[in-house]
Amino acid sequence: MQVTRLEITVQHRAPNPDPIRDALQSLPGAGSVQVTLHTDATWHGAPITGTGDAGFGRIRGGPDALAALIKHELEPLVVGTDPAFVAATHEAMVRDTEYHGTAGLATFGIAAIDTALWDCQGRALGVPCWQLWGGVHTQIPAYAMVGWLNYNLAKLADIAEQATAQGFRGVKIKVGAPSLKEDIARVETVRRAIGERMDLMVDANQSLTTAEAIRRGRAFQDLGCLWWEEPIAADDIDGYAALVQALDIPIATGENLYTRTDFARFLRRDAVDIIQPDLRRAGGPTAMLQIGTMAAAFRRPYASHGGGPVQLNVMASLSNAIYLETGLLGADSPFTLTNGCAPVPRGPGFSWE
Numbered sequence: 644m645q646v647t648r649l650e651i652t653v654q655h656r657a658p659n660p661d662p663i664r665d666a667l668q669s670l671p672g673a674g675s676v677q678v679t680l681h682t683d684a685t686w687h688g689a690p691i692t693g694t695g696d697a698g699f700g701r702i703r704g705g706p707d708a709l710a711a712l713i714k715h716e717l718e719p720l721v722v723g724t725d726p727a728f729v730a731a732t733h734e735a736m737v738r739d740t741e742y743h744g745t746a747g748l749a750t751f752g753i754a755a756i757d758t759a760l761w762d763c764q765g766r767a768l769g770v771p772c773w774q775l776w777g778g779v780h781t782q783i784p785a786y787a788m789v790g791w792l793n794y795n796l797a798k799l800a801d802i803a804e805q806a807t808a809q810g811f812r813g814v815k816i817k818v819g820a821p822s823l824k825e826d827i828a829r830v831e832t833v834r835r836a837i838g839e840r841m842d843l844m845v846d847a848n849q850s851l852t853t854a855e856a857i858r859r860g861r862a863f864q865d866l867g868c869l870w871w872e873e874p875i876a877a878d879d880i881d882g883y884a885a886l887v888q889a890l891d892i893p894i895a896t897g898e899n900l901y902t903r904t905d906f907a908r909f910l911r912r913d914a915v916d917i918i919q920p921d922l923r924r925a926g927g928p929t930a931m932l933q934i935g936t937m938a939a940a941f942r943r944p945y946a947s948h949g950g951g952p953v954q955l956n957v958m959a960s961l962s963n964a965i966y967l968e969t970g971l972l973g974a975d976s977p978f979t980l981t982n983g984c985a986p987v988p989r990g991p992g993f994s995w996e
């Protein structure tokens with residue numbers, strides 16, 4: 644099988660006038676880039692293609708800038724290759740973009756292409772990607788990220804109750820309000836709404852100093868929160884190592900770390916308890932599997948950043964996968980929860996069916 648053509652589709656989206664917000668940023672949405680790889684192979688007479696995409700929560704020009712990077716830099720490294728050599732193509736893309744910095748926009752592009760290459764492989768063999776990697780799980784416990792920082796206490800309670808009714812194992816809320824008192828009120832409101840048996844996680848999106856993160860972390864620890872996510876700047880490895888030392892509540896981070904190299908540094912330094920790779924910033928399934936396996940060797944659990952079939956396929960193959968992150972399930976959700984778990988997709992590549 645050979646990749647014959649790379650097709651880029653840019654989707655622009657009008658910014659949401661009432662954007663969701665965390666302690667770091669507003670997220671009005673800015674569209675996405677989809678990569679479709681066409682091949683010379685067929686499956687039961689139909690041509691085999693694979694897709695991967697990268698969405699932008701903000702930065703209006705982001706999708707166009709990424710499309711240009713894919714077109715001019717990455718496409719020549721992919722067209723003509725065999726998807727079976729996806730790991731070699733991944734390394735070639737990482738090596739080539741090193742000149743201006745792989746960590747950043749380039750990794751978003753590498754991730755979309757890497758996803759599309761694996762998708763081609765799964766579809767060519769008629770199996771889900773987790774089956775190519777070896778399966779561990781048939782379902783993954785799921786929690787709902789519902790508590791945006793711009794939601795008042797009444798809205799927080801309401802949306803947490805909806806997550807409970809949908810059968811999630813837990814909910815996550817944003818913290819990092821101007822005062823610890825406000826954060827505590829948010830946690831206590833949600834705890835009342837979901838009851839004692841569900842998990843409750845808190846996420847400050849890099850907004851605090853290390854000293855303040857230790858102070859607030861002790862409070863969240865006493866309130867029984869399951870993990871304390873991104874309390875401080877994502878690249879502050881010294882600060883994270885100090886947090887892991889100072890607090891009993893597990894420190895979760897990784898959605899803003901890039902490539903396996905960042906994760907290697909954090910794991911070796913004992914600066915993270917639970918890793919949370921992001922599909923775009925990690926660099927696609929090839930990198931997420933490497934990162935997840937490396938974390939398993941350090942005996943650190945893996946929780947996803949965001950949901951979707953790619954994350955579920957990756958987690959299905961990782962012994963240390965503990966939790967899938969998703970939003971509330973809409974009417975168009977491809978799955979429902981059983982015992983608080985999302986099913987692992989059974990369709991070829993990264994498809995559901």
Ligand SMILES: [Mg+2]
Nearest residue numbers: 846872873898
């Ligand atoms: Mg987060």
